[in-house]
Amino acid sequence: MTTSIDPTPSDLVHKSAKRTREIFAADFGAPTALDNSSRPAIAPPIASPAERAQKLALRARIAKEYIDVKELPPVLATKQANAVAASRSSLRKKPKTEEQASNPKMAKMIEGVSAQTPSSAAGTSNALALRANGAGKLPPNANGPTPQRNLPGSSSLVRRDVVRQPKPEWKAPWKLMRVISGHLGWVRALAVEPGNQYFATGSGDRTIKIWDLASGTLKLTLTGHISTVRGLAFSPRHPYLFSCAEDKKVKCWDLETNKVIRDYHGHLSGVYTLSLHPTLDVLCTGGRDGVVRVWDMRTRSNIHVLSGHKQTVSDIVTQEADPQIISSSLDSTVRMYDLAAGKTMGVLTHHKKGVRALCTAPHEFTFASASTGQVKQWKCPEGAFMQNFDGHNAIINTLSVNEDNVLFSGGDNGSAAFFDWKTGYKYQSLDSIAQPGSLDAEAGIMSSTFDKTGLRLITGEADKTIKIWREDENATPETHPLEWKPTLGRQKF
Numbered sequence: 090m091t092t093s094i095d096p097t098p099s100d101l102v103h104k105s106a107k108r109t110r111e112i113f114a115a116d117f118g119a120p121t122a123l124d125n126s127s128r129p130a131i132a133p134p135i136a137s138p139a140e141r142a143q144k145l146a147l148r149a150r151i152a153k154e155y156i157d158v159k160e161l162p163p164v165l166a167t168k169q170a171n172a173v174a175a176s177r178s179s180l181r182k183k184p185k186t187e188e189q190a191s192n193p194k195m196a197k198m199i200e201g202v203s204a205q206t207p208s209s210a211a212g213t214s215n216a217l218a219l220r221a222n223g224a225g226k227l228p229p230n231a232n233g234p235t236p237q238r239n240l241p242g243s244s245s246l247v248r249r250d251v252v253r254q255p256k257p258e259w260k261a262p263w264k265l266m267r268v269i270s271g272h273l274g275w276v277r278a279l280a281v282e283p284g285n286q287y288f289a290t291g292s293g294d295r296t297i298k299i300w301d302l303a304s305g306t307l308k309l310t311l312t313g314h315i316s317t318v319r320g321l322a323f324s325p326r327h328p329y330l331f332s333c334a335e336d337k338k339v340k341c342w343d344l345e346t347n348k349v350i351r352d353y354h355g356h357l358s359g360v361y362t363l364s365l366h367p368t369l370d371v372l373c374t375g376g377r378d379g380v381v382r383v384w385d386m387r388t389r390s391n392i393h394v395l396s397g398h399k400q401t402v403s404d405i406v407t408q409e410a411d412p413q414i415i416s417s418s419l420d421s422t423v424r425m426y427d428l429a430a431g432k433t434m435g436v437l438t439h440h441k442k443g444v445r446a447l448c449t450a451p452h453e454f455t456f457a458s459a460s461t462g463q464v465k466q467w468k469c470p471e472g473a474f475m476q477n478f479d480g481h482n483a484i485i486n487t488l489s490v491n492e493d494n495v496l497f498s499g500g501d502n503g504s505a506a507f508f509d510w511k512t513g514y515k516y517q518s519l520d521s522i523a524q525p526g527s528l529d530a531e532a533g534i535m536s537s538t539f540d541k542t543g544l545r546l547i548t549g550e551a552d553k554t555i556k557i558w559r560e561d562e563n564a565t566p567e568t569h570p571l572e573w574k575p576t577l578g579r580q581k582f
Contacts, residue, residue: 144198151199254575257509260495261560262517262569263546269305269555270524271298276549277535280321280330285541289330290555291318297332297342302540305557311342313349320363320374324386331372335359339374341386353384355391364405366413371428373414375402381416381426393431397424404447406456411470415456419443423458425472435472439465448488448496450510457496459485464498466513480515481506487536491543499534499548514573527552 096104136144161169274293281288287308290298297318299309316336323330329350330342339360341351358377365372370386381395381402398418405416412425412434423437423444442461449456454469457478464478464485483500490496494510499521507517523532533551540547546558561569 140198144201147198255512256575257512257514257516257571257573258494259566259571260493260507260509260516261562261564263507263519263558264561265556266545266559267305267557268524269300269557270553271307272296272553272555274317274553275533275535275551276553276555277317277319278321278332279536279538279547279549279555280323281538281540281547282323283325283541288538288540288547289321289323290549291321291332291334292549292553293317295334297321297330300555302545309347311347313340313342314338316359319359319361319376322363322365322372324365325367329386331363331365333360333363333374333376335361337376339363339372339384351389353382353389353391355382355384361401362404364407364414366407366428368409369428371407373405373407375405375416377401379418381405381414381424383414383428383431393428395424395426395431395433397433397436398422400443403443403445406447406449408449408469410454412472415447415449417444417447417458419445421460423447423467423472425470434470437467437472437474439474445484445486446488446498448490450490451492452494457488457490459488459498461485464488464496464508466510476513478506478508478513478515480508480518486534487548489537489539489546491539491546493543495539495543497537497539497546499537501533503532503534503550505534505548516571516573521548521550521556523550524552524554 160166272290272292272294274295276290276292278291279288281302285302287299287301290300292298295312295314295316295318297311297314298307299311300306301308311330311332314332314334314336315338316334318332318334320333321330328344330344331339332342333339337356337359339353339356340349341353342348343350353372353374356374356376356378360374360376362376363372363374365386371392372384372386373381374384375381379396379398379400379402381393381398382391383393383395384390385392395414395416398416399420401419403417403419405414407414411427413428414426415423416426417423421438421440421443423440425434425437426432427434437458440458440460440463442463444458444460446459447456455466455475456469457464457466459465461484462482464481466475466478467473468475478496478498481498481500481504483502483504485498485500487499488496490510496508496510498506498508500506503521503523505519505521506515508515521532521534523529531550531552534548535551536549538547539545544559548556548558550556
């Protein structure tokens, strides 16, 4: 005798699903079933479910995006009608072939949806722009297009005013005035005394020499460093001269006794640059160990060790206001430091190659930085990029700027360029000539500075000479015309 087992609910559900699939698979199992709904042949034709869904989606999109701009404002509609009438009254042209829609079915559907879309309710404006408060108020362009100057400046659809490039001032070209020889190595450092009576030079022959600025005669030779002297600075408030060299030493010389009175110990490698703060008794140095050290001038204590650079610190400038310390490095960055906090305020990463030189403008709150083939101008305190000084394609070792808006850049190959600080226009370029008996490869400009009047430019060069330049007093705008043409360059700020 066999006993029958009652089916479980899951078996019954599974069996029912199989029967349902067998019955309706022919009509709705295929992907195209929604395109053609199954109806008797005598039934009136209606749209398929897919078509109805597509129409509903189109209607919703059109209502949402175009309901407020369905009709032109009256003034624009009148203008358009007049333009059409004028074009019809002009000479007849060949009729253009009517453009065909890429998807005729979709185009027909849009036409049907547009015909069925109800017009906007009374009181709702169909103008191109709507007031936030809505009904009863005219939109700003009801009486014609809104003047572009009155639109918000952040609108990207507004055509900006034409950027007019400022014309640079005419400046007299510079010429070589004097060549001073006396060093036995590359002249790597220059500094002018605050009284503008004499200047100091540091060289690869490990000596510091003091020269009379007016006559170019040697006044004094200071010995004490045992490697190339790379940086010099006169104190504006004390009779002191500060020097740094590749022997890791930073020295303070008393110019009344011509002796070293202080040494600043702490750098782990050669010291390549130094800068004196203009108002505080603070000395900043940097070199191959990649840090900027801030020293108390009197006590010789190391106040801050400003880190962040990944490679050699090549140049440092200081100023009264933040950023009080700006440093450049061969890691292609420029760093701005907060002296009080001892932290980085910002990092400028625009340069592609190592940044070898910096200079600050004496007449405005800006500074410039130079790397291979690039000189860039920045705005303090945030370090906003202002403009490029284009045209000096060399490894630029030194930058100097004077009160007359003249920027000088000196290259490793002996090339020099003079720029207008305001506009970035290069108005003169020249090549320094190596001293007779030197190799042509020794025509490199290693350091530069303007004197306190800005009328003399002093350069230290790889042919072991110091060259002094001045403006050509016989030059006029007629003999040396300004060959400037405006370009479609970027705006300054």
